[in-house]
Amino acid sequence: MKNKAKQINQFENADNSSQQKYLRDLMEERFPTKEAVITEIMNLEAILHLPKATEHFVSDLHGEYAAFDHILRNGSGNIKNKIKDVFGGRLTANRLQNFASLIYYPEEKLEYKKRQLNEDGDLEQWYLDTIQRLLELLQFVSTKYTRSKVRKALDPNFVYLTEELLYTDPQEFDKRSYVDQLMKNLVTMGVTDEFIIATCYTIQQLVVDHLHVLGDIYDRGEHPEMIMDRLMDYHSVDIQWGNHDMLWVGAASGSALSMLNLLRISARYNNLATIEDAYGISLRHLTRFAEENYQDNPAFRPKLVDGDSFNFDGERLQLTQIQQAVAIMQFKLEIQEIEREPDFAMGDRKLLTKINYQDQTIKLNNKSYHLTNTCFDLIDPKEPSKLTQEEQELVEGLLHSFIESKSLKRHLDFLVNKGSMYLCYNNNLLLHGCMPVDQNGNFLAFEYGGKKYAGKKLVDFFDRQVRHAYNDPCDDDPSAADLVWYLWQGPFSPLFGKKAMTTFERYFIADKETHKEERNPYFALRHDEDFCIKLLKEFGLEPEDGHVINGHTPVKRGHDAVMANGKMLVIDGGYSKAYQPTTGFGGYTLLYNSYGLQLVEHHPFTSKEDTIVNGNDIISTRRVVNHEVHRKAVADTDIGARLKENVKMLRSMLERY
Template identity: 70%
Template structure:
């Protein structure tokens, strides 16, 4: 029999719920079940269906992190399922196809439209092309059967293109060796070619395979900043069939900007200018930078410290663009430093006095005093600063910022993307026994969870994470309220000492622009980043979130894994998958990113080569899989019954059995 405890877990009821509330909910859930399954036969049918589903193998989870606007590389990884497609092709056709043919078949599944167009150029006759179509369709159907094995027929049907559902199911589920049906099957195949439906059928089947090879996608933070096309990544994520997102620090400043945080907005503009990506702001999101550009041109000159960083192949769109970006970069940076002084004064509980630096400058000598030591300043651009009141915005600066905020608030595309990020996003997620968290859990040197105290309340561990998420949601829901606590918290999450999304003592942005001594550039990391190598610490963290410390894993992004360093730590309890999607990091990481797969047999870490281009993938068969490393291999295959969804289904099964027993 199902008890109240089972119901509370199924309905996610808190410990504060009373017994009377529990009884009411239990009664209500039974009422709903009776309405949905009014007859004994309906109950029996659903019971049989659910118990069969529970015995299926667990679906494959795919983990990615720190995408940083690198759309083409991310799109390729999504299409190939971090090599899962090619591995299944190898398992299916390894003894019957050459490695070259397997790679060509894999590329057809990744990029079906482009690969078909490329292949059609190389056939001497229509008969040769027709034979290629038939061979490919038969192989596609065989591989589709492999990809569909973990799922019910109804779930596979939902993944099929509606235009080909009937034909695909007939070809998929009919025994091709059955002599009575062989002529029927052959006619279906031949008509797909004769009626010129082969291209569309192959394309539809390829996308169905992509969808079935990965059951669920986890994005462990930082979709935005540095790369040139975060908006394309967001469009791609919004089309994906099953997804969750853990917010990263770079995502938070975009959420902050549309929530009314001036400082978040200025940080976004500064980073876009720094990486030559202001087109994201203007072209992708339609945010008007005309007033900002005019103001910057009137007040700032060329400055080597603020010239945009260029990667190999980068160019400017017009003469004078580099100077324009350099001027904008200085303008937004100086407004940012001024407003940081405002929030530091407004929120003493943030304890961020060390980041208020404009009043530490000797403007005549062009020096600054930090921690008792005086440093000369270089590349200064202090034209809009009043030394007597260095944090005061000029009237023009206030007007520019307000215009920018209005433009951000009116961007429908940005609102659409960030609404989705809020809907699918969280500060952390507990999923199938694992803890998914972008950054860290702030701790002291001994591994004790640090406590923050805001508004006369203290928060530690999981409660700290829940508090921060609550503030993000409050700020996002009320963008019209200026300088409120929740909106200020968004900036704290970007660079506060005890922010789980930052994980450092200070963000030394000012020092990197203006002080040559690199010792001042150092950003001291939270002890978490040393302790995450320790098994006991990782087990403690898993326990804090109610997870099994022996079976669970912590999956992190945020910090690129440098050359020669391990992505797998603490005997496999900790896995860091920020390996360098961003081209800006690839010189440090030496690879093109890590991803993680978790199928019914266990966890596999996948390292990728840097992505070249879609054209090379199609024409030359280039893939970006480098190496796979098994983290754990389950002797007993995990089933749906072993997952979080499986637990919910088992609770439903218990209710159905109660109904049968009545």
């Protein structure tokens, strides 16, 4: 491993000619004979002519594991469409749906089906019929891939058996008895369930080749840790970081302010169990401190969504007290950070310094407002940014727990290593939030440390700072961790996209005009095709068939997720239950296959049990965004470009032979 790492490091630091030589040496080592080179050229050039595989785009999962898991299992309705393509004229709608639910949840559906058929049906015949259908579907979804890639997707325990059944024609007279015996042995030897389960998961994997997650895995929903586990087990995935994800990265990087923000949000949405149970971070001292220093306060009561339930006299009060405690510490530390980082230019957000504590008013934009629901007992009006001794000890202890949590580190290692601020992939720009611009669409420059960063350079700068902060959490210089917090709510943050976050105003000021958060002009300009073309060009993409794909902003009722003549796509439709009253449905996802882009609108997810027992699925509406005149092949993709380079190198080797 050390030698491999050393080789990679040498390769990355070498100039272009040295890299080419390095790759040639590797090629010659792998293909030592003329025949081996010819075989590989034939293989790669044939792969280039295969159809482009399907990409799946999701965004703003916000801890809603059950809904995300279901959409992952059904490929945003893609599996059901494949089933209809193969069996549409041969199975009833009810049988089609039941077959689909088997592929989504094979273990649970098998148990349900066995209980059902043991009472009034022929289980063995159902097994044989189901295996035949699964093999037929597997053969259909395998057509885009080489046999080698299909083999890698198969369960190692059933590779031989699956390939024999998959590639042998049972109608051939000489093989009929052979195939029949293989099928019978599956049943009589008691491995039918295992084979069916393995085949269902192979189908899931082949229907969607690659997954893009456009940020905000964390916050609001109750199981972000389960989403992270799911992603870590997924066969091919990349992540574009969201502003909520940055709070968790920031906490693990030593940013107390990021940590307090995520604690406040977790208390507000009744999700502290994620911190305690999933990541083993004790909140006992915080709970005791909050109970001793804060009372009930209507502005800080937790927000409930469907399915939430707790003891209103106990748990709700506790969450209300915790939310107040962390909010006050957050507002104190905001002053400290803003003063420590003058380049942030956020002096107007030092709100605790603007309060008249005698008459409980605050002056904002030359206007005075009366403060309501105040809880300022632990604030020293002379030094409003100063933590009490107990608050300081509490913050230090909690921050240490976040940094030292092994389970959290495991997930965030994956998030940081698999993630980035943006991604250019197959001529599409994937970006969670926005690109800060002025009213005319000019890229705004963020000045930090005497240097200015705008456009692509801005997101590249923040990408480097996130990695630096996370990889060196105990660094004496806190600036990188400060910048991670800035991504949460800074006015030039590509992940936030607003002038200011009005958390304080929403808690303490009744006038809702103060609650409004002014968006960056990007969100108006993204309806303009010329602006989107400019954005694509900034990242070196071809605007003719390129698209900008965003998450971050829930698409409200009556608004369109497709903008700028199809150049801009917004796929945050509302996974989070907290957003669904505003959006009216269960989220957008996007599919990109060889025929083009399809936007998929989902109804809210009910439950896994409803799918298994009743055959109910998320009802999905598909909308074709663009249809390719010429079906895209592997040759038209980023992978294809790399394969072409390999072919070019192999042909130069062939000349030397």
